[in-house]
Amino acid sequence: MKNRISDDSNNNLQEKMIEQALKTGGFLFPESIEEVKEFERIYGTTDVILPVELQEPTFLYSKSDIGNYFENIKSPGENFAMARIRPIGSGSNDKRGSRNIGRA
Amino acid sequence: MKVTTQTKPIEINFTDQQIVDGLKDDDLKKLKLFQRYFFDKFKGYIYKIAIQRCLSFHDSQEMATDITQQTFINAFRKIPDFDLSRELDTSKHEYLIKAWLGKIANNCFNKEYAKRKDFVYLDDLESKPEEKEYDLFESLYGEEPVEVPNMFRTKLREAIQKLTDIQRHVIEVYAGEGCLDNNRKKLSKKAMNFLCKTHDARPDNIRQIKFRALKKLKKNCF
Numbered sequence: 001m002k003n004r005i006s007d008d009s010n011n012n013l014q015e016k017m018i019e020q021a022l023k024t025g026g027f028l029f030p031e032s033i034e035e036v037k038e039f040e041r042i043y044g045t046t047d048v049i050l051p052v053e054l055q056e057p058t059f060l061y062s063k064s065d066i067g068n069y070f071e072n073i074k075s076p077g078e079n080f081a082m083a084r085i086r087p088i089g090s091g092s093n094d095k096r097g098s099r100n101i102g103r104a
Numbered sequence: 105m106k107v108t109t110q111t112k113p114i115e116i117n118f119t120d121q122q123i124v125d126g127l128k129d130d131d132l133k134k135l136k137l138f139q140r141y142f143f144d145k146f147k148g149y150i151y152k153i154a155i156q157r158c159l160s161f162h163d164s165q166e167m168a169t170d171i172t173q174q175t176f177i178n179a180f181r182k183i184p185d186f187d188l189s190r191e192l193d194t195s196k197h198e199y200l201i202k203a204w205l206g207k208i209a210n211n212c213f214n215k216e217y218a219k220r221k222d223f224v225y226l227d228d229l230e231s232k233p234e235e236k237e238y239d240l241f242e243s244l245y246g247e248e249p250v251e252v253p254n255m256f257r258t259k260l261r262e263a264i265q266k267l268t269d270i271q272r273h274v275i276e277v278y279a280g281e282g283c284l285d286n287n288r289k290k291l292s293k294k295a296m297n298f299l300c301k302t303h304d305a306r307p308d309n310i311r312q313i314k315f316r317a318l319k320k321l322k323k324n325c326f
Contacts, residue, residue: 008287013250014322015285021252021260022279026156029206029213031280032246033199036206039153042257048152051169057143059173060180 120188120197127183143176149202150175150209157213160269161220171216175209182208190241203244210280217273218302256325263324270303271317278314 022028024038053059118126118141126138154168154175161167186204188197264272277299278284283291299310 012285012287014326015318016250017252017256018260018318018321018325019279019282019284020250021257022276024249024252025257025260026153027264027276028157028280029150029153029209030203031206031210032203032244033196034246034249036199036202038249043152045149048148048155050148050151051165053169054147054151054172057140057176060139060143060177 119194120201121194124183124186124188124201127180139180142179146201146205147172147176150205153206154209154213160272167216167220171209171212174212174215175205178208178212179205185240187241200241200244203246204240207240207243214277214298218298221302259325260321263321266324267317267320271313271320274299274303274310274313275317275321284318 020038023030023035024042026039026043030036030039118138123138123141123145126134127142129135129138151168151172154171155164158164158167158171188200191197191200264275267275275284277295278291281289281291281295283289296307296310299305300307303310303313305313
């Protein structure tokens with residue numbers, strides 16, 4: 001009985017160690033303060049080489065937003081002056097693709 | 105894909121609290137400015153992990169870039185629910201933001217993974233109303249970590265390489281939910297459903313895959 005309890009707790013510890021190593025070893029994004037600290041202790045906080053697509057946050061105001069905006073104008077003369085592009089997060093009910101259309 | 109060394113982020117004199125507050129500003133000019141600050145400050149952190157997570161994919165750089173971009177798009181949508189002022193110790197703010205972004209990024213990874221498996225993953229794990237007991241902010245503090253020796257990390261990295269793609273993904277999802285040890289916590293229905301659909305398998309098969317993968321990892325690590 002005593003051995004079984006010991007085996008179980010050993011198993012639990014092993015599983016906890018694997019879980020912890022996965023969460024702080026770059027297999028998963030750390031999701032708690034302690035995990036972030038541990039990840040940064042191991043991998044440091046040095047700069048990484050970024051692709052050009054991440055140099056500027058242009059994807060926040062993407063072509064599709066602008067494209068959809070023009071596609072949805074039925075009568076440009078009527079709507080053009082009223083519409084304006086709003087960045088993501090500027091409205092509570094915004095939905096990607098249609099959120100920037102025709103909001104004054 | 106072209107790569108370039110990271111440009112120096114804009115000099116930021118704002119605190120994390122001010123930046124998060126700025127992301128909730130109604131003034132569009134200010135909002136854009138703070139989105140830029142926030143993105144510049146945290147993009148390197150997210151991309152660094154994303155590229156590690158995506159290493160086994162042939163288009164790892166593109167996938168990591170997509171995940172990074174989507175993480176920030178989702179973060180800016182969810183920012184009204186993120187209340188950094190609940191933590192009075194400002195030295196913890198940066199860690200809290202990174203942990204919060206991590207939750208969003210893990211979800212984005214799953215979506216990208218499902219896309220590559222030709223499964224359209226429409227369910228956004230974080231967009232649905234959470235259970236009453238669930239406190240997003242509280243969850244960012246986590247449990248006291250166990251000590252993991254460096255030697256063990258190296259062995260685990262090698263052992264993970266020996267797993268099949270499916271085994272690895274199943275183990276990662278279980279670990280992400282803190283369910284590797286079944287006695288402690290069961291995998292959520294949502295996560296099980298996601299695994300079943302992505303890998304076209306039944307819950308029993310998924311549990312079997314997890315059991316075998318975990319056994320392999322233990323055999324190689326201990």
